[in-house]
Structure formats: structure tokens, C-alpha cells
Amino acid sequence: MADxxxxxxxxxxxxxxxxxxxxxxxxxxIPGMVYASMVRxxxxxxxxxxxxxxxxRQVPGVQAVFTGRDLKDEVGMVPTAWIPPDSDMKMTPHxxxxxxxxxxxxxxxxxxxxxTPYIAQDAADLVRVEYDAMPAVTNPRDAAKEGxxxxxxxxxxxxxxxxxxxxxVDEVFNKAEVVVRHEFRQQRLVPSAMEPRAAVxxxxxxxxxxxxxxxxxxxxxxxxxxxxMLGIPEHKLRVVAIDVGGAFGSKxxxxxxxxxxxxxxxxxxxxxxWTETRSENFTVTTHGRDHVEEVxxxxxxxxxxxxxxxxxxxxxxxxxxxxxxxxPTILFxxxxxxxxAIPYASAEVFGVLTHTTPVDAYRGAGRPEATFLVERMVxxxxxxxxxxxxxxxxxNLIPADAFPYTNPFTLQYDSGNYQGALAKALxxxxxxxxxxxxxxxxxxxxxVGIGFSTYVEMCGLGPSEVAGAVGFQGGLWESATVxxxxxxxxxxxxxxxxxxxxxxxxxxQIVAQELGLPPEDIEVVHGDTAKIAMGWGTYGSRTTVVGxxxxxxxxxxxxxxxxxxxxxxxxxxxxxxxxxQGLFSVKGLPAxxxxxxxxxxxxxxxxxxxxxxxxxxxxxxxxxxxNFTYPFGTHIAMVSVDPETGDIELMxxxxxxxxxxxxNPMLVEGQIHGGLVQGIGQAxxxxxxxxxxxxxxxxxxxxxxxxxxxxxxxxxxAHTVTPxxxxxxxxKGVGETGAIASTPAIVNAVMDALxxxxxxxxxxxxxxxxxxxxxxxxxxxx
Amino acid sequence: MEESLVPVTLTVNGKAIAREVExxxxxxxFLRDDAGLTGTHVGCDTxxxxxxxxxxxxxxxxxxxxLAVQADGADVLTIEGMxxxxxxxxxxxxxxxxxxxxxxxxxxxxxxxxxxxSTHPHPxxxxxxxxxxxxxxxxxxxxxxxxxxxxxxEIMDERRESADRETRAI
Numbered sequence: 001m002a003d004x005x006x007x008x009x010x011x012x013x014x015x016x017x018x019x020x021x022x023x024x025x026x027x028x029x030i031p032g033m034v035y036a037s038m039v040r041x042x043x044x045x046x047x048x049x050x051x052x053x054x055x056x057r058q059v060p061g062v063q064a065v066f067t068g069r070d071l072k073d074e075v076g077m078v079p080t081a082w083i084p085p086d087s088d089m090k091m092t093p094h095x096x097x098x099x100x101x102x103x104x105x106x107x108x109x110x111x112x113x114x115x116t117p118y119i120a121q122d123a124a125d126l127v128r129v130e131y132d133a134m135p136a137v138t139n140p141r142d143a144a145k146e147g148x149x150x151x152x153x154x155x156x157x158x159x160x161x162x163x164x165x166x167x168x169v170d171e172v173f174n175k176a177e178v179v180v181r182h183e184f185r186q187q188r189l190v191p192s193a194m195e196p197r198a199a200v201x202x203x204x205x206x207x208x209x210x211x212x213x214x215x216x217x218x219x220x221x222x223x224x225x226x227x228x229m230l231g232i233p234e235h236k237l238r239v240v241a242i243d244v245g246g247a248f249g250s251k252x253x254x255x256x257x258x259x260x261x262x263x264x265x266x267x268x269x270x271x272x273x274w275t276e277t278r279s280e281n282f283t284v285t286t287h288g289r290d291h292v293e294e295v296x297x298x299x300x301x302x303x304x305x306x307x308x309x310x311x312x313x314x315x316x317x318x319x320x321x322x323x324x325x326x327x328p329t330i331l332f333x334x335x336x337x338x339x340x341a342i343p344y345a346s347a348e349v350f351g352v353l354t355h356t357t358p359v360d361a362y363r364g365a366g367r368p369e370a371t372f373l374v375e376r377m378v379x380x381x382x383x384x385x386x387x388x389x390x391x392x393x394x395x396n397l398i399p400a401d402a403f404p405y406t407n408p409f410t411l412q413y414d415s416g417n418y419q420g421a422l423a424k425a426l427x428x429x430x431x432x433x434x435x436x437x438x439x440x441x442x443x444x445x446x447x448v449g450i451g452f453s454t455y456v457e458m459c460g461l462g463p464s465e466v467a468g469a470v471g472f473q474g475g476l477w478e479s480a481t482v483x484x485x486x487x488x489x490x491x492x493x494x495x496x497x498x499x500x501x502x503x504x505x506x507x508x509q510i511v512a513q514e515l516g517l518p519p520e521d522i523e524v525v526h527g528d529t530a531k532i533a534m535g536w537g538t539y540g541s542r543t544t545v546v547g548x549x550x551x552x553x554x555x556x557x558x559x560x561x562x563x564x565x566x567x568x569x570x571x572x573x574x575x576x577x578x579x580x581q582g583l584f585s586v587k588g589l590p591a592x593x594x595x596x597x598x599x600x601x602x603x604x605x606x607x608x609x610x611x612x613x614x615x616x617x618x619x620x621x622x623x624x625x626x627n628f629t630y631p632f633g634t635h636i637a638m639v640s641v642d643p644e645t646g647d648i649e650l651m652x653x654x655x656x657x658x659x660x661x662x663x664n665p666m667l668v669e670g671q672i673h674g675g676l677v678q679g680i681g682q683a684x685x686x687x688x689x690x691x692x693x694x695x696x697x698x699x700x701x702x703x704x705x706x707x708x709x710x711x712x713x714x715x716x717x718a719h720t721v722t723p724x725x726x727x728x729x730x731x732k733g734v735g736e737t738g739a740i741a742s743t744p745a746i747v748n749a750v751m752d753a754l755x756x757x758x759x760x761x762x763x764x765x766x767x768x769x770x771x772x773x774x775x776x777x778x779x780x781x782x
Numbered sequence: 783m784e785e786s787l788v789p790v791t792l793t794v795n796g797k798a799i800a801r802e803v804e805x806x807x808x809x810x811x812f813l814r815d816d817a818g819l820t821g822t823h824v825g826c827d828t829x830x831x832x833x834x835x836x837x838x839x840x841x842x843x844x845x846x847x848x849l850a851v852q853a854d855g856a857d858v859l860t861i862e863g864m865x866x867x868x869x870x871x872x873x874x875x876x877x878x879x880x881x882x883x884x885x886x887x888x889x890x891x892x893x894x895x896x897x898x899x900s901t902h903p904h905p906x907x908x909x910x911x912x913x914x915x916x917x918x919x920x921x922x923x924x925x926x927x928x929x930x931x932x933x934x935x936e937i938m939d940e941r942r943e944s945a946d947r948e949t950r951a952i
Contacts, residue, residue, distance in 0.1 A: 010877055010878060010880075011877070011880070013885070014876070014877045014882060014885075015877075017882055017885030017888055018861075018869070018873040018876055018877055018882065018885075018888065018892070019821070019861065019862070019864075019865060019873070020819070020820070020821020020822070020860065020861030020862045020889055021821065021862075022821075022885050022886075024820075024823070024886065026820075026823075026824070027814075027820035029818075117811075118804065118806070118807075192918075192920055193884070193886075193920055194823075194825045194831060194833055194884065194886040194887045194918060194919065194920050194921075195823070195825070195884065195886040196824070196825070243884075243885065244884065245823070245884045245885065245886030245887075246883070246884040246886060246920050246921055248920065275824075277827045278825065278826035278827045278828065278831070279827055499884055500883035500884030500885070500921050501883065502883065666880045667880065669880075669926075670880045670883060670921075670922060670923075670926055673922060673923030673924075673925050673926065674883065674920070674921045674922055674923045675923075676923055677923035677924065678920070700826070700827075700828045700830070701826050701828055701830035701831060701918065702828050702830060706830075706918050706920075708914070708915055708917075708918070708924075709910075709911040709912075709914040709915070709917070709919075709924035709927065709928065710908075710911040710912050710914070710915060712911075712923070712924060712925070714907075714925060715923070715925055738923075
């Protein structure tokens with residue numbers, strides 16, 4: 001049998017999805033179900049004077065209207081689940097429905113529940129809310145200034161936390177030959193999963209149990225948090241997420257909406273469904289990024305970078321969302337030295353509250369922001385010392401013999417060969433030839449540029465001890481049960497919760513390889529707290545790394561028990577039994593065999609098991625990783641800029657990624673492509689903008705530029721393989737690499753193209769207008 | 783607000799479906815809620831994302847831009863009606879070439895692709911990319927969708943050739 005691990009198997013989940021038989025939350029229909037619509041504040045900052053629900057209640061078909069006062073004493077505050085240590089973090093009490101103050105445009109103040117969604121929306125428009133509007137602040141650095149309007153009255157200066165890491169770099173900077181300083185605006189992004197969020201709650205009055213179908217990346221975390229808010233014990237609360245239509249971090253958080261419908265379902269004893277509109281998704285579902293960063297690099301005149309110092313103002317929005325405080329601190333600050341052997345580094349982060357939509361994880365979550373600033377600074381430093389950015393990268397990349405490498409923040413990069421990935425990328429791109437052509441084209445008034453991103457990231461979240469040490473209020477291990485049925489078919493239960501990544505297939509490949517079974521004999525179950533005892537979900541490129549490793553461990557338990565059964569049947573000692581490709585055989589006597597299926601049947605019949613052995617055949621394992629994993633690689637972008645219009649054309653994009661062992665190359669390529677388009681989207685197209693009243697100006701797909709198919713050339717992807725030494729499968733994680741690496745590669749390429757104009761940096765997104773204006777300001781092409 | 787209901791009859795995936803609906807009912811809501819066909823999804827409220835695309839009398843339309851009453855008497859094809867005895871070439875192409883990840887935009891992507899191939903049997907890569915202009919996919923980066931459409935076109939050609947061979951054999 002050919003190896004299943006490493007083969008481009010077609011996806012198991014597609015069998016239902018290409019037929020329209022997926023089960024997304026909004027597809028749920030339960031007899032007697034009623035529909036919720038939220039009444040949301042149009043103001044970013046206001047005091048609620050009065051809420052008049054009388055007219056809405058009179059609409060035929062309206063079942064109930066609830067306001068913040070109705071929930072106040074019955075539903076707990078929406079919690080934050082990440083408290084960075086030594087940061088003096090202040091909690092931001094977040095009522096599910098606001099009852100005194102609204103703190104961003106979109107904050108919910110009432111809910112209407114009606115027989116149909118149309119009636120619920122009509123009646124929601126008839127809820128009269130009187131507001132006393134107040135000044136708002138949206139920019140994080142402005143919000144931290146004296147006299148800025150306060151988001152929470154008791155949080156001075158709007159600073160929710162102040163976090164520092166690293167070592168003192170002052171002396172290095174004082175003595176440095178070259179110091180480069182720059183400020184970056186890491187703009188706010190809207191994650192924009194194509195499936196809007198939704199929740200369906202059903203109360204069972206006979207058993208006092210609540211079932212909630214919800215668009216989540218982590219049903220067990222949802223269960224834990226909602227249990228606290230609703231006062232329903234975990235064993236009476238079931239959270240289900242079967243098919244989730246993309247998330248990218250925006251479905252990690254526990255939101256008010258699912259808590260409101262859960263409370264209402266119990267109150268009304270009716271199933272209640274809520275599905276957000278896209279407009280609500282823009283204003284309410286968590287956003288990503290949004291930092292103002294002051295960055296300094298110290299180095300020698302001959303290209304050796306000695307220190308990096310980062311001070312960042314992270315905009316967290318109006319409330320601290322579930323994982324929000326961890327994103328701009330631990331997942332950002334600890335890796336700002338990137339893939340470079342920079343001996344000294346420090347990071348300081350102000351977590352700032354503003355009158356905007358809460359910000360939480362978005363694909364890469366912290367690591368794109370870190371990668372962007374270090375990759376851009378390498379280019380700006382190269383320019384300052386008059387060296388080629390490729391040469392500077394070669395000087396400063398961590399050498400292959402330095403692994404495991406401890407960075408200035410004490411992270412231990414597990415394994416790597418950064419030069420290897422760079423060399424492979426340079427095989428695909430003739431760099432010297434490009435430079436020659438670039439010179440020739442410039443003489444003709446044509447501007448092309450090349451940009452590098454030689455990145456590393458940390459993922460596979462993560463060791464639970466570290467989770468605890470950095471203030472994450474949960475574990476980060478993963479669970480797996482491999483249940484072998486009497487006929488040798490297998491059901492795998494995972495605590496990870498894939499939602500498009502394809503682990504129903506990847507995980508089946510792991511089990512198929514290890515137990516020697518056809519992949520079609522294996523079913524992977526995820527996303528249901530009633531079926532899976534515990535798990536921590538899918539985010540941080542952890543599913544295959546941590547969840548896959550748990551399955552590997554469970555497989556070993558199954559094999560060891562089955563080996564004992566086979567040995568008993570073969571009447572030899574278990575040490576004399578080999579297992580290969582689904583067959584147990586006596587070592588040296590290959591003709592004497594027991595199939596895996598025969599062993600499974602024996603385990604269930606239990607007619608003749610080894611003395612003292614329990615019947616049945618299944619393995620359960622809980623894998624707690626030793627370390628994070630550190631994927632890396634080299635991305636190269638080539639662009640041309642039309643100086644007459646400011647238009648940027650992406651000519652070529654080369655991505656060489658090392659994500660460790662690849663289980664399904666087709667799925668890995670898909671993850672990289674998707675990440676690239678999101679990362680390039682940030683560089684060129686996407687950006688959420690607020691006006692100074694806190695109104696989101698980019699609140700629909702008409703105003704927020706989502707990447708489209710015609711914007712891109714064919715991507716050129718390749719791999720090097722440096723297995724993770726501590727992961728049993730050698731995998732490193734691939735979900736976020738594309739989004740992490742690509743943004744600076746593009747901006748570096750555009751700035752390289754614009755160098756003849758004396759343009760060194762522009763804020764993202766690099767829209768044609770911005771580029772054209774910058775060229776015009778430098779005197780244009782004439 | 784529940785004014786008079788209006789009777790409509792649509793042929794959806796070859797079956798007549800007669801219902802009384804509010805005049806403002808969108809076709810996509812008719813399909814999902816009245817016809818129980820939840821394979822067609824709703825991804826936005828400004829007719830930008832294209833995930834609700836269906837074939838209306840053979841033409842690709844965003845079913846959130848059409849009222850059910852406007853579609854009275856029409857033929858509608860949704861994702862649930864694509865497969866006949868075997869998978870539609872577009873379904874097969876998307877499966878083979880990893881044209882979907884979360885699957886949410888997939889119904890719209892596949893019906894857009896099948897409309898393209900019905901009007902342009904041999905599109906260039908650029909034509910395929912431009913035909914997807916009305917579709918937003920956040921997972922795939924689009925390239926595998928392009929490959930899926932190209933593969934679907936090959937499968938269509940293969941099936942046509944083999945049908946021709948069978949006809950000749952008879």
C-alpha cells in the first residue's frame with residue numbers, strides 16, 4: 001500500500017459540501033422556532049436615556065422584546081479569557097445587552113423575537129431608543145492621550161494594559177553606528193468569513209439542558225464561557241458546530257449574541273435562531289490588527305542588525321474580546337526579531353480601548369504584525385546602510401546550525417534552515433537578472449520592484465504550561481479518541497474544530513497510515529461537546545500540529561492493545577509480533593498473520609482475550625505539546641507600478657514555505673493560497689476606516705475592498721521540509737503562514753519599485769490613489 | 783405588516799413548488815425557507831458576494847437580488863439539482879482540484895462556473911478569473927477555483943467525446 005501520509009487525497013468533507021448538504025448553523029430549522037433580531041446603537045458612544053419597546057411589541061408575530069435591563073441580573077458579563085501577566089490588565093465589563101452606556105456603533109441594546117426573521121427585523125426598527133450622544137475616540141494613540149473621551153469610566157487613559165518583554169536595548173542603541181526609526185500603521189482589517197455568524201438555541205425543559213448550535217472555532221471554550229454567563233452547568237450545556245463557513249479568528253470569541261438567544265430560548269421555552277446580516281458582521285464581529293507601531297533598529301554600517309525596539313499602541317476596541325489581550329502581546333511582542341539573529345530586542349505594548357468594534361485574532365493574530373515590522377525594517381535598514389536587502393537578510397538570518405535557537409524573548413525556535421528556503425526561492429527567481437531588467441525599465445519610465453519576506457512564525461498553540469504562564473485562561477493541549485468498531489471501521493473524535501481546513505481528510509490520512517486501513521473506513525467527528533469530552537478548538541495553526549499528534553498517540557494505544565490480542569491469537573509473545581500496513585505477523589514467519597480487523601473483532605467478542613484484558617478496542621489520548629512549532633520560509637513578490645495611475649500589478653509571487661512534514665500537499669497548498677490572498681489583501685486593498693464620530697465608513701462589501709480572482713497571477717509555491725523535532729508527526733502548521741509572510745513581501749516590492757521617486761514607505765493599503773498622490777508629491781514622472 | 787400573500791409557482795431542480803409568499807420575499811429566502819433547500823447560502827446584504835448564485839432560466843443570478851414573485855413561473859437550478867446520475871462536471875472538478883475549503887461560497891461558485899461553461903465552453907484562465915468577479919471567496923485564494931473550472935471543462939469534453947463514441951458505436 002502506498003503511503004497515505006503525503007498523498008493529495010480528495011477531501012472527505014467535499015462529498016457533502018459540493019452537493020449542498022453541509023450543515024451550517026443557519027440551515028437549522030426546528031419546529032416552533034422563532035427568530036431574533038438585535039437593536040444596535042447607531043452611536044459609538046452614548047448614554048441610553050430610554051428604550052421604548054411598546055410599538056415593537058404590538059407587531060403581529062412578535063413574541064417578545066427584551067432590553068438590557070431584562071438581562072442585567074440574569075446573564076453574566078461577556079468575559080475575557082486572556083490576561084497577560086505583569087500588565088496590570090483592567091477588565092472591561094461587557095453586558096450582553098447594554099443598559100446604561102453604548103461604547104461602539106453596533107453595541108446591542110435590545111432584542112426582538114418573532115415568528116419570522118422579516119417580522120423580527122421590522123419590529124426591531126420600531127424599538128425607540130433615546131440616546132445622549134457623547135464624543136468618541138477611534139485611534140489608539142489618541143485614545144491614550146490625556147483628555148481623550150473614556151471608553152470605560154474607571155480605566156484611566158483608556159489603557160487596558162501595559163505589557164513589556166525582552167531585554168534592555170538602550171546601551172546598544174546609544175553606541176550603534178546606524179539607527180533607523182520608523183512608524184507603521186498596521187491597519188484594521190475585517191476578517192469577512194463568507195458565512196455570517198449565527199446561533200440557534202434550544203431549551204429542553206424536561207432535562208434542563210440547553211443545546212446551542214453556533215458558528216464557533218472552539219465549541220468547548222464556548223461551552224465553558226457560556227456556562228459561566230448563563231449559570232447552566234457544563235454537563236447541561238451542549239455546543240455544536242458542524243459546518244462553519246470560514247472564521248479566520250473571528251469565530252473564536254464568545255459574543256453577546258449567542259448568549260442572548262440562549263437566555264431567550266430558556267425564557268420563552270422556544271428554539272430561537274439569530275443570524276447576523278453582513279452589515280452586522282462588519283460592525284459587530286471582531287476585527288483584526290490595528291496597531292500604531294514605533295520601531296527602531298540598531299546596526300553596524302556593514303549590515304549586522306544588533307537590536308530592535310518596538311513600542312506599539314494596539315487598538316482593542318470598546319471591550320476586551322475573548323482572546324484579544326494575547327494577540328498584540330504574546331503572539332506579537334515575543335517574535336519581533338523575526339527570523340534574524342538579532343541579539344537584543346525589546347517590546348512594549350499599550351493595549352488601548354477605543355469606541356470601535358472589539359479587535360481579536362485575525363489570521364496570523366500578532367505574528368503578521370510582528371513579521372511586517374521586522375521585514376519592513378530590514379529593508380529600511382538596508383537602504384540606510386546602502387546594501388542590498390537580500391544581502392542583509394543573508395547576513396542576519398539565524399544560521400541552520402543554531403537550532404534550537406533561543407530568541408531574545410526566550411522563545412525556543414524548534415528547527416529551521418532559513419538559508420535552505422531562501423536558496424530554493426532564489427532558484428525560482430533570477431534575482432540578478434531582475435535587477436538588470438529593473439534598471440533598463442526605469443530608463444524607459446517603467447517601474448518594477450522586488451520584495452522579500454524571509455519569515456518565521458510561532459504556531460501549533462501550544463504548551464499548556466506556557467499558556468498558563470502567558471495568561472491564557474485555558475489549556476492548549478488536544479484530545480483524540482480513536483474508536484475501532486468490531487468490523488475494523490474507525491470513528492475518530494477530535495477536540496479540534498476544523499471549519500474549512502480539511503482535517504476530516506487529514507486526520508483520516510494519519511489513522512489510515514498508522515493503522516493500515518483504507519481512508520474511507522475512517523470517519524472524523526468534531527464540533528460537538530456531547531460527542532467529544534473536551535478540546536480547545538481550531539486557531540493558531542494548531543489543528544494538525546496538536547490535534548493530529550493526539551490522534552497519533554491514540555493510534556499507538558490502539559495498536560498496542562491489538563498487538564497483544566494478535567500475539568495471543570498467534571500464540572507468541574507480543575514482542576515477537578510485527579505490525580505493518582494493517583497486518584500483525586510473527587517476526588520471521590511472515591505467513592502467520594492476523595489482520596487488524598480480526599484483532600478488532602476479537603476485542604469486541606471477547607471470547608478469548610489475553611488474561612485480564614478488558615474488551616473493546618479504542619484509544620484516547622491527550623497531547624500536550626512541548627513547545628510551539630516554528631514554520632518559516634521565503635516569499636518573493638514582483639510588482640510593477642504604473643506611475644500615471646498608481647495601479648500596482650502583481651507580476652509574480654513565489655512562496656517557499658517550510659511547514660515541516662506535509663500530510664496532504666493539496667490541502668497545504670490551499671491553505672497557503674488562501675493566506676496569501678488575505679495577506680496581499682492587507683497590503684493592497686483592505687482597510688477598515690472610521691470617521692471621528694466612530695462611524696465605520698467601510699461597512700459593506702461595497703466599501704471594503706475584498707480581493708477578487710482577477711487581482712492575482714498564478715502563485716508559484718514550493719516547500720522545504722524541516723520536521724519539527726518535538727512533534728510526533730514532524731508537522732509545523734500551515735494555516736497562517738501565507739497571511740503572515742505575504743504582506744511585507746508586497747510592500748517591500750512596491751517600495752522597491754518606487755525607490756527612484758524617493759518614496760520609502762506608504763501606509764497600507766497601497767491603493768492606486770495613495771500611490772499616485774505619493775508620486776505626484778515627489779514631482780511625478782515629468 | 784403581513785399583507786396579502788401572493789401565490790407563486792417555481793420549478794426548482796425540476797420539481798414544481800407552489801407557495802404563498804409575502805411579496806417582499808427574496809428568492810434566496812424562498813429557496814431556503816419555503817422550499818427547504820439550504821444549499822443556497824446568504825453571504826451579504828448588498829448583492830456583492832455571489833454565494834447565493836443560482837441558475838434562473840439557465841442564467842446565473844444572485845438570488846438575493848430577485849423577489850420570489852419575480853421568479854414566478856421560472857425554472858431554478860440550485861446546487862441540490864446539479865448532480866444527475868453522476869456528479870456534474872463542475873462538482874467533480876471542484877472536488878478533484880480542491881476548489882473549496884469551508885464550502886460556504888461553493889454553491890455560488892459552482893453555479894457561476896457552470897453558467898460560464900454553458901456560454902463559453904473553452905474559457906481562457908483570464909476569462910475564468912473575470913467570470914468570478916461577482917463572487918467572493920475568503921478561503922481558497924481563487925486559484926484552485928480556476929483550476930476546478932478548467933478541470934470541469936476537461937470533464938465536459940471527455941463526457942461529450944465518450945457520448946459521441948457511444949452514438950457512433952450504435
